Amino acid sequence: MCNGMGESFEFAKDHTKIPIEPPFKYQFWEVGQRSRNLSQWITTLDSQWGSKLSKQDKHLLVHAIEETAVSLFPFLQPPDTKQDSTAPLSALRDSYTKGSKGIVISAGGSDSSVRFAGHLIASIRGVLGCTLPIQVAYAGENDLPKHRRDALSSLDKTHNTEFLDVWAFFDDAALQLRRGGWAIKPFAALASRFEQVIVLDADAVFLQSPDVLFEQRAYVNNGAYLFHDRLLWQHAFQDRHKWWKEQIKEPSPAMNKSLVWTKDYAEECDSGVVVLNKSRPEVLVGLLHIAWQNTYDVREEVSYKITYGDKETWWLGLELAGSSYEFEKHYGSIVGWGKEDDMENKTVCSFVIAHTDEEDKLLWYNGSLLKNKLVDPHNYEVPIFWMMDGKWEKGGKKDMSCMVDERAWWLNGDEISVLQHSIELAVQVDELLGLGEQN
Template sequence: MRGSFAGLRACFERSPRTVVLFVVVAIVLYFSIRDVAGDVIIETLDSHYPTNGSLRDILRIARDYQRHPIEPPYKDKFWEVGQRSRSLTQWLDGLDSPWGSKLRNFEKERLVVAIETSAASLFPFLIPEPSKQGGKTPLLDLRRSFTKGSQGIVIPAGGSDLQIRFAGHLIAALRAVFGCSLPIQIVYAGDSDLPKERRDALLSFDKTNNTEFLDVWTVFDDETLRLRRKGWAIKAFAALASRFEQVIVVDADAVFLQSPDVLFQQRAYVENGAYLFHDRLLWQHSFEDRHEWWKDQIKEPSPAMNKSLVWTEDYAEECDSGVVVLDKSRTEVFVGLLHIAWQNSWAVRDEVSYRITYGDKETWWLGLELAGSKYEFEEHYGSILGWEKEGKPDENAVCSFVIAHTDEKDKLLWYNGSLLKNKLVDPEGYEVPLYWMMDGEWQKGGKKDMSCMVGATRRRLTGEEITILQDSMEAAVKVDAVIASMKEEKEAS
């Protein structure tokens, strides 16, 4: 052996280029032989155990995916991940179909392996941590973890004291003001993200005892996610990990003017299984690089995409992800959610998603779009709910720090930004808004200066809507008192 290395060394010294070329050729031959051998194995299996022609095609495509995994840089890989996601949808539907039920056991096993290996290569967060006794079919196990026919509300609520406070406001309003009976899951990333005393506090705000908790780290490997205190990124994984088959994902600072139950009744949701809400129409022609990237990756826009003013008229932002409604029992929606989650994984969001766009907002529609899932937005772009313009009460304007959204009958449904007039400036400033407006022109403000909408009809809130907000604020004040008392007790101890 020593003589062989000596000879190789001498050869390298005489002709280093020849040795380098030899090594490169050897590596290429190794991988070529490995791939050919894999194909030979498949052909041998087929010769002894003839395989359904459609299944044979699936196995070859899955093997090609393994040979050519999705690797960084990710910026130009979104379309390809979408195409592979579409294959995954077809294979999962095939497995569940009469065609799949007719497969022989060994054929079904090979199909499951193709699905699982392809899913794992696309979405590494599905692979359990080595320390956990995970199954060999994490994708199918995840689907089986959904309670069939279940509906529920998912609130990501770890991290800051403000998030906990707003989550308490939301829970209290849902139960005490609307009498909403949908079960609630509070999702967080590890005990340090939402310690037990905070979980206990949130439980105390639900007098129906129908709130539970989900540590997303018990479902996904955080090595590829890095969710601790990363705010937006946890939302897609919360939706994916939740046991609810039909989920309403809600930001902690969302405020409802109707019970969330009605979201499941909206035509857009019933027909598509994915229902989203629009952001404000702002900054037309201001983000050329963003739009060029979208045009590059969305090679075959769907009908939903072609209705988008962001897509057709170059406005800046499409989605307000403060509320998202998804039916994971529909395979295409489930796989679309996997694409959304991939965009929110650490490596992808750090390189692309959160650099080209703002946080998680655009990942929701983009994942559904690229994965080939049907989805639909509310009819109108973001509305506003607030007050008259300060110092100019006669001007036809509505001003505030929030974005409002309507149902399919143009009735106010929810808004973002909390019950506070300005959550970034005055933590005690509760004030009931009086007016709202939709389809007007936005005049963007800042952290201290309200944004306004002008150029459309200024509408007064109804008596019922004002009462709902007054009652919600009263419930919030009680939550604040409980949290303050708990804080004082903790400091005293």
């Protein structure tokens, strides 16, 4: 036993002697390989075999885990306001409530983000009847002032909404989350007390209760469930694909199912909804890799330059860390409106991407309840058609994107009712927050 633990300790020392340093572009694979060691050691520690280790062997294993974790992910060390921890990863894992499930929504940074978070909370509670606890994540007092937190809290009639200041968990010096926009999301997922967590963009719109995400076969089997982006721009981003091929040296079965990987399309993930089970060590370590990609230096050099924002960091972190994960079966669908001259009913247009559950029923879409959040902050409109597996015709800021060449389906009565009621509550939220006139 001691030889095995000693070997782990030597690996950890090697990792410390040869730290991950810039330029980061070609370090993603190496971070993934070291993450796989970390995942294996945690799995061993948590196992029945780990419980039988001698005190000395267990000490060596814990030391290897913590030394490797801090060398790879220095953001794990608590902020200066807290005493330095010799075991920050263990402390983080111990902070999770065993068996807990919940929702995390990032709502700081702008009035529009607060507004959409309000719409989402009101719909989840008042329309869909979801009782999962909610944590609203932000980065410091100026990111989401108390009067905004109080207003959002008042929207939850179940009184089960909490607030999660990510600055209280991680030293922001290397993260700069107030400047990062989307970058806060993986750190909020890490910091959340929920063991099983649904991470939501504030502008997500649900047609079913978020509870059903935890019931999807792909999530139950893998512990990490993701959603696809639009299938667009085949062969258009050769530098991006070349870099992916260089860093993903041994693609997983999940990767080999990807049309982005196998057919050279541009974008894989719509990260507006991500579902993770942090009780699985390989998923937690994959999340750490995702968070590393969203640290300031890495995102400014690589992650947000080669791809768009945080979207591709989610699957890439899980892939490189050797985590089990699965995407929804279809690439991005659409909800929206038909064209007057579309006599065959084979065109649906809007500004959003829609997603289905494992039974091909509409589950959620991105982009808010507004018809076009980027142009008109007042115009709510219920979409009436949807389509999946068609061909995308990409629009712009003012021109809707369309999906064509497949059958357009009517939204059913229950789906229309959910959206109508959600819009009614959204108008009330706008009045409460005083944000309906904001662009």
